[in-house]
Amino acid sequence: MQKTKAKISAYVMVYDKDGMPRIDNPLSVPDTVWDKLPKEHKDWANAQCKPEFKRLKQEMS
Amino acid sequence: MTVTHPTVVRNSIADGVVDQIDGGTTNATGQLILRTAGDVALATLNFSNPAFGDAAAGVATAASITDESSATAGTSTKCTLEDRDNTTIVNGSVGTSGEDINLSSNVFGAGDTVSVTALTYTAPA
Numbered sequence: 001m002q003k004t005k006a007k008i009s010a011y012v013m014v015y016d017k018d019g020m021p022r023i024d025n026p027l028s029v030p031d032t033v034w035d036k037l038p039k040e041h042k043d044w045a046n047a048q049c050k051p052e053f054k055r056l057k058q059e060m061s
Numbered sequence: 062m063t064v065t066h067p068t069v070v071r072n073s074i075a076d077g078v079v080d081q082i083d084g085g086t087t088n089a090t091g092q093l094i095l096r097t098a099g100d101v102a103l104a105t106l107n108f109s110n111p112a113f114g115d116a117a118a119g120v121a122t123a124a125s126i127t128d129e130s131s132a133t134a135g136t137s138t139k140c141t142l143e144d145r146d147n148t149t150i151v152n153g154s155v156g157t158s159g160e161d162i163n164l165s166s167n168v169f170g171a172g173d174t175v176s177v178t179a180l181t182y183t184a185p186a
Contacts, residue, residue: 006182007182008161009161010163011162011179013176014164014165017173022165023165028157028163
């Protein structure tokens with residue numbers, strides 16, 4: 001039977017000196033974090049990442 | 062049979078671990094430090110004091126954690142949770158997915174801001 005070990009868990013956002021997010025893979029950002037990002041940051045992340053990592057979920061109006 | 066613990070015991074285990082982060086006298090608070098594979102500190106984020114609230118369902122949740130406002134350039138693959146005397150209480154892995162602490166990017170530029178959203182410690186079952 002699998003043992004459940006102690007664990008820690010956190011998600012960390014990293015921003016460059018201009019205040020723009022460093023997001024290697026928008027698809028890996030938890031929904032709870034992504035949904036709170038300004039549209040400008042979401043657009044920036046999608047523009048900077050590899051094509052296969054673009055997060056193309058429709059935004060709420 | 063796998064060893065397990067009742068919830069009240071798991072809460073005690075979780076509290077026993079995270080309360081150690083409040084120990085010591087050198088610094089005002091304990092710290093979360095994001096490090097390179099060679100243990101160089103790239104970003105230091107200060108816990109509140111006390112660092113965590115009381116555990117529930119075997120999970121202790123950190124109180125607010127102060128951002129690192131000027132990180133050192135480098136790639137983080139490890140982290141340490143340390144007490145106020147800089148003694149390591151917890152070691153963990155760092156990456157962009159599937160690790161103990163996941164980052165939007167684990168490659169920092171000089172002067173980057175590093176901000177934690179919700180850190181938890183879960184006691185063993």
